[in-house]
Amino acid sequence: MYGAIEAGGTKFVCAVSNEALEVVERVSIPTETPEVTMQAVYNFFDQYELVSMGVGSFGPIDVNEASATYGYITSTPKLKWQHVNVLGMLKEHYDIPISWTTDVNAAAYGELTFGAAKGKQSCVYLTIGTGVGGGAVVNGQLLQGFGHPEMGHIHIKRLENDAFEGVCPFHNDCVEGLVAGPALEKRTGKKGIEVKANDEVWQIQAHYIAQALMNYTLILSPEIIILGGGVMHQKQLFPLIRQEFQKIVAEYVAYPDLDLYIVPTKLGDDSGIMGCLQLAKEVAGK
Structure with a gap:
């Protein structure tokens, strides 16, 4: 199974797919505090055996792999999410490859791949x-x-x-x-x-x-x-x-x-989640 998170300022859309990138299940989780929202994210994905994950997040975020704060949401207006190590939290919970980018980059990739x-x-x-x-x-x-x-x-x-x-x-x-x-x-x-x-x-x-x-x-x-x-x-x-x-x-x-x-x-509201699933597939080396 591949996992995908489209992390928005209002909601986190989480999905899992099979190898053909057909969505098996998806949920929408309100963006509350990092602790509350991330626990709900874990509760959803813990039901599945994931091969990899793709994450597209609201920002600004740190996408520079050489940076000490790579994987963080940085100077967002959402104060509770400022300087939160979202990628680090996911990696601590899941020992799998995870692709990390912005929500709009993920949407662009979804439209390029499928839309x-x-x-x-x-x-x-x-x-x-x-x-x-x-x-x-x-x-x-x-x-x-x-x-x-x-x-x-x-x-x-x-x-x-x-x-x-x-x-x-x-x-x-x-x-x-x-x-x-x-x-x-x-x-x-x-x-x-x-x-x-x-x-x-x-x-x-x-x-x-x-x-x-x-x-x-x-x-x-x-x-x-x-x-x-x-x-x-x-x-x-x-x-x-x-x-x-x-x-x-x-x-x-x-x-x-x-x-x-x-x-x-062409994909409407699915651009981001499909981009994340494609990134998950690629980071898994499939």
């Missing part, structure tokens, strides 16, 4: 919801080194008439500060699902998201960009983002057909 980017060697996955996070696969490998990408916090050029202060406590006018769910709610006074599809706020959202995608395109030149998260359930955003992207790139670089380049997830 919208299947058959490709590179992709960017961006989730836009309560926060904004991004993962990338380059030449078939997860993009991480000294640290990992924090794609949601690149700075964005504001529209001239946009006085909105942003919601990120670190950088007001980063992608997360301007387009995450809380920013949308603060701009409109409504939840995203309550905002009409023709509201002008979607054009603002699309412009800022397109700026971010242009930057990722110029730096990484991925074969495909996949957008997920609660905000992207607003399907009217996709054509608006493609239009804005085409406008601001201004034919400077080539990119694939936009309908095939900027796309929704």
